[in-house]
Amino acid sequence: MRGLQLPLSQTQRIRLQRALEKLQSLSCKANSDASVTVADTIPVNYEDAFLKGHGTTDLNGDLVATVCGVVERINKLVYVRALRARYKPEVGDIVVGRVVEVSQKRWRLEINFSLDAILMLSSMNMPDGIQRRRTALDELNMRGIFEENDVVCAEVRNFQHDGSLQLQARSQKYGKLEKGQLLIVDPYLVKKSKQHFHHLEQFGIDLILGRNGFIWVGEHVEARDSMVVDQANSSEQSMVPEEKSQTHTPLEMRQNICRISNAVRVLSALGFSIDSDLILETVELSSTVKIDIHDMLGSEFHVLVAEREAERRSLMGKRKR
Amino acid sequence: MVGLSVGEKHFIQGGIAQDLRSDGRKRLTYRPIYVETGVIPQAHGSARVRLGATDVIASVKAELGKPSALQPDKGKIAIYVDCSPTAAPMFEGRGGEELSTELSVALQRCLLGGKSGAGAGIDPTSLVVVEGKVCWDLYIDGLVISSDGNLLDALAAAIKAALSNTGIPKVDVAAETTSDEQPEVNISDEEFLQFDTSGIPVIVTLTKVGRHYIVDATSEEESQMSSAVSISVNRKGHICGLTKRGGVGLDPSIILDMISVAKHVSEQLINKLDSEIAAAEASEEES
Amino acid sequence: MAAKPGSAPVTYSPNLGQKTRPPIFKDNDLDWVRPDGRGFHQCRPAFFRTGAVNSASGSAYAELGSTKVIVSVFGPRESKKAMMYSDTGRLNCNVSYTTFATPVRGQGSDHKEFSSMLHKALEGAIMLETFPKTTVDVFALVLESGGSDLPVVISCASLALADAGIMMYDLVAAVSVSCLGKNLVIDPVLEEESYQDGSLMLTCMPSRYEVTQLTFTGEWSTPEINEAMQLCLDACNKLGKVMRTCLKEAASASQE
Numbered sequence: 081m082r083g084l085q086l087p088l089s090q091t092q093r094i095r096l097q098r099a100l101e102k103l104q105s106l107s108c109k110a111n112s113d114a115s116v117t118v119a120d121t122i123p124v125n126y127e128d129a130f131l132k133g134h135g136t137t138d139l140n141g142d143l144v145a146t147v148c149g150v151v152e153r154i155n156k157l158v159y160v161r162a163l164r165a166r167y168k169p170e171v172g173d174i175v176v177g178r179v180v181e182v183s184q185k186r187w188r189l190e191i192n193f194s195l196d197a198i199l200m201l202s203s204m205n206m207p208d209g210i211q212r213r214r215t216a217l218d219e220l221n222m223r224g225i226f227e228e229n230d231v232v233c234a235e236v237r238n239f240q241h242d243g244s245l246q247l248q249a250r251s252q253k254y255g256k257l258e259k260g261q262l263l264i265v266d267p268y269l270v271k272k273s274k275q276h277f278h279h280l281e282q283f284g285i286d287l288i289l290g291r292n293g294f295i296w297v298g299e300h301v302e303a304r305d306s307m308v309v310d311q312a313n314s315s316e317q318s319m320v321p322e323e324k325s326q327t328h329t330p331l332e333m334r335q336n337i338c339r340i341s342n343a344v345r346v347l348s349a350l351g352f353s354i355d356s357d358l359i360l361e362t363v364e365l366s367s368t369v370k371i372d373i374h375d376m377l378g379s380e381f382h383v384l385v386a387e388r389e390a391e392r393r394s395l396m397g398k399r400k401r
Numbered sequence: 402m403v404g405l406s407v408g409e410k411h412f413i414q415g416g417i418a419q420d421l422r423s424d425g426r427k428r429l430t431y432r433p434i435y436v437e438t439g440v441i442p443q444a445h446g447s448a449r450v451r452l453g454a455t456d457v458i459a460s461v462k463a464e465l466g467k468p469s470a471l472q473p474d475k476g477k478i479a480i481y482v483d484c485s486p487t488a489a490p491m492f493e494g495r496g497g498e499e500l501s502t503e504l505s506v507a508l509q510r511c512l513l514g515g516k517s518g519a520g521a522g523i524d525p526t527s528l529v530v531v532e533g534k535v536c537w538d539l540y541i542d543g544l545v546i547s548s549d550g551n552l553l554d555a556l557a558a559a560i561k562a563a564l565s566n567t568g569i570p571k572v573d574v575a576a577e578t579t580s581d582e583q584p585e586v587n588i589s590d591e592e593f594l595q596f597d598t599s600g601i602p603v604i605v606t607l608t609k610v611g612r613h614y615i616v617d618a619t620s621e622e623e624s625q626m627s628s629a630v631s632i633s634v635n636r637k638g639h640i641c642g643l644t645k646r647g648g649v650g651l652d653p654s655i656i657l658d659m660i661s662v663a664k665h666v667s668e669q670l671i672n673k674l675d676s677e678i679a680a681a682e683a684s685e686e687e688s
Numbered sequence: 689m690a691a692k693p694g695s696a697p698v699t700y701s702p703n704l705g706q707k708t709r710p711p712i713f714k715d716n717d718l719d720w721v722r723p724d725g726r727g728f729h730q731c732r733p734a735f736f737r738t739g740a741v742n743s744a745s746g747s748a749y750a751e752l753g754s755t756k757v758i759v760s761v762f763g764p765r766e767s768k769k770a771m772m773y774s775d776t777g778r779l780n781c782n783v784s785y786t787t788f789a790t791p792v793r794g795q796g797s798d799h800k801e802f803s804s805m806l807h808k809a810l811e812g813a814i815m816l817e818t819f820p821k822t823t824v825d826v827f828a829l830v831l832e833s834g835g836s837d838l839p840v841v842i843s844c845a846s847l848a849l850a851d852a853g854i855m856m857y858d859l860v861a862a863v864s865v866s867c868l869g870k871n872l873v874i875d876p877v878l879e880e881e882s883y884q885d886g887s888l889m890l891t892c893m894p895s896r897y898e899v900t901q902l903t904f905t906g907e908w909s910t911p912e913i914n915e916a917m918q919l920c921l922d923a924c925n926k927l928g929k930v931m932r933t934c935l936k937e938a939a940s941a942s943q944e
Contacts, residue, residue: 104940117935118850119858119895135855137815139896146815146855148935162853163939166745166764178406194764194822229404242821258408261423298412328415338416338425345424373425378433443754443832444788454742460788486782486827487741487760493782493827542787546758547743 092383099386106393116145116160124158133159167193167267167292169245173236174276176262176290177247179226185219187226189234192267192292195244199234203248231257231296233288253277259329260286260298263341265348267293271355278356283336287356295354297341299329335373339363342376346385361388405624413625417610422622429666431617434558436677438566439685446567448681450559453619454549459541459559461567466538468529476528476536480508482543482556489548504543507553511604511633511642512560522601522641523564530572537569550620553631557604562678564601568593602635602642603670605663609651614659616666630659634667723879724753731863731875731923736844736934738851746852750844753877754834757841759848764822777819781807783828783841790833802838805901809842809862809891812900815855824854835877839864842891847931851938858893859931860900861924865916867906872916874923890920894928897921
């Protein structure tokens with residue numbers, strides 16, 4: 081919880097403090113020994129052969145940490161997992177990015193990483209679905225598919241030799257994202273799970289949790305080919321602009337989108353990891369308490385969510401035993 | 402200041418048209434305002450205002466100086482805003498200069514009144530010590546720490562809070578002085594005169610997106626604006642300054658409509674701000 | 689003292705004696721008392737806090753006595769300028785003073801060289817080869833200048849870098865020493881700095897016992913140099929411990 085910037089009354093402050101302390105005591109106590117700061121020596125048994133991993137370096141025969149974080153050991157590999165570092169991509173991760181540049185045969189996407197990621201034209205599906213070689217006409221038409229500032233969902237394909245990422249968007253569910261909003265949270269709050277695409281039926285909303293900390297909340301779009309949608313759109317754009325208002329999101333769906341986005345904002349402000357169950361619980365909590373959508377960002381709701389989470393974790397802990 | 406895709410822009414415009422913005426606010430709702438006073442101990446008055454993710458600090462320093470020859474019975478007030486690179490890397494070096502100048506000029510226009518000094522939020526005649534010889538120079542500095550839209554409103558609120566927190570030292574003037582020399586002044590360390598800030602206006606920035614206006618736009622919403630007008634309104638409901646902040650041309654009737662909307666919104670804003678400032682000063686005294 | 693018309697012009701010598709203060713100490717005067725009552729070899733209590741700016745990758749706020757500094761770190765981000773492929777990352781530092789930082793408004797003229805000095809102090813500690821082709825921006829803002837500004841900026845900047853998760857060999861702690869007559873005072877305040885005969889600023893990495901930057905001004909004899917450097921290294925060690933405690937607290941608070 082980084083500097084929660086909210087005006088809290090005295091009672092709210094006490095309640096929040098109590099809830100956070102409870103959570104802290106519930107989280108693994110063993111971690112406190114393993115947390116290190118820069119240049120702390122890492123306790124290792126020097127007789128065993130071990131591999132120095134990320135975040136460690138050698139100093140006069142001792143193994144010291146180069147970042148602040150938690151020491152993790154996997155078999156013989158010892159490394160330091162930084163608590164707040166930038167997104168660390170892995171092959172197969174689902175990410176959401178924004179196009180910053182359209183160049184020859186590729187798009188460059190910003191994904192909250194040190195370097196921008198590359199999406200090659202050849203890694204995208206073509207409109208007719210046929211796998212064929214890309215012609216010069218396709219290259220000229222790249223802006224018709226994605227242009228600058230578009231929000232795109234893709235998968236990490238591999239790393240290039242200079243450290244930058246290559247993405248692919250071969251399946252139907254990837255592609256351009258419209259009709260919604262993009263939220264940016266800290267990447268370490270989105271943990272790897274089996275499902276990153278969530279279709280919330282009761283609201284009719286798509287929720288995509290990108291592992292790079294970009295979260296998309298938008299209207300549900302049937303998984304169609306993004307190319308086909310675009311060709312239909314381009315004919316729409318030739319229509320008179322006033323008619324566009326017909327395609328605005330209906331009010332009720334918009335309210336749901338806002339509620340979910342605010343739930344994500346509250347969870348990220350409190351520093352809780354974000355997954356779809358927690359988001360849905362938070363939204364339910366807000367409806368049961370009959371709180372206005374805008375007031376979800378107020379101090380009272382933050383305190384309620386913290387308390388609810390402390391309850392939930394302590395119940396989970398009891399169930400395990 | 403990231404770009405937005407067509408789909409996102411459409412979504413934001415739709416939200417504004419339907420009176421439900423992306424964080425759930427209505428068109429004329431402000432984000433929660435949080436005021437802290439006395440953050441810069443070495444200044445005579447200071448305040449920090451947080452408006453959502455926008456974070457600004459205002460500090461007031463008073464120094465003795467000579468009034469200008471044209472207006473010997475008035476003190477001098479200077480307002481200057483600095484956008485620091487801690488807010489955004491693009492403010493480094495020259496990047497933030499244009500924005501800083503724009504904000505400084507807009508604030509001066511709203512708070513300092515006409516050339517004759519009439520209608521100023523701060524009465525410059527209250528700053529004079531010895532007419533023609535000694536007056537207070539008031540330097541008001543604004544600092545932008547974090548920017549998420551609507552900097553002008555936040556800065557105006559911070560300046561208002563800083564001025565209510567300001568204590569100008571009491572000055573005793575030596576009695577025996579002739580007409581052509583500098584009188585000796587004795588600056589007291591103990592007694593301070595508080596400013597009367599009830600006359601200080603607030604600034605309401607109305608951003609026009611599509612056919613509707615919103616107040617307190619975030620930086621995403623600001624990137625969508627067709628034009629914006631910042632209107633400074635004081636407690637009596639009079640307009641103390643108006644700046645059109647670029648964008649497309651506006652029909653005059655729309656501008657008049659905006660003025661009446663701003664008056665309406667400013668009442669609530671002034672009340673909210675006053676209560677926040679009072680709360681901040683109360684908690685400052687406790688600590 | 690008004691000049692009477694018609695008389696010979698009287699030299700009007702303003703009574704400067706009242707305006708300037710006499711030198712507070714004279715040579716060999718060992719009774720110099722520090723304005724805040726500290727001992728000669730005592731540093732001000734340091735207060736550090738990370739996470740001061742939410743929109744930055746990492747940030748820190750430091751307060752030592754009346755010197756207040758806030759530093760924010762952005763990056764590693766893609767280098768904007770079309771630069772040749774470089775194996776190592778780029779570090780970009782910028783130190784600026786707010787207009788209300790100094791007692792006389794608008795001073796702070798030294799900050800142009802502070803940026804490059806901050807750069808030199810930090811580059812020895814950061815592992816630049818871990819972020820090739822990208823840039824890390826460090827922006828320091830001095831909110832109040834109360835003496836010993838640059839050392840506080842450097843210590844605060846290294847905390848902000850650790851907060852951002854940038855790989856470093858060690859934290860960088862910095863301390864400065866002033867020579868007033870025969871006395872060495874550590875961590876001088878603004879008043880002491882304006883009267884100093886010489887000064888020494890040392891930045892080092894405490895655990896590695898390596899000096900990343902060292903500047904001397906004034907005339908020093910060798911035993912004085914040794915004493916001063918030893919003093920600084922001890923102080924840096926203690927400061928390093930305070931910084932680590934702050935990081936550990938921040939780390940334990942954010943663990944879930």
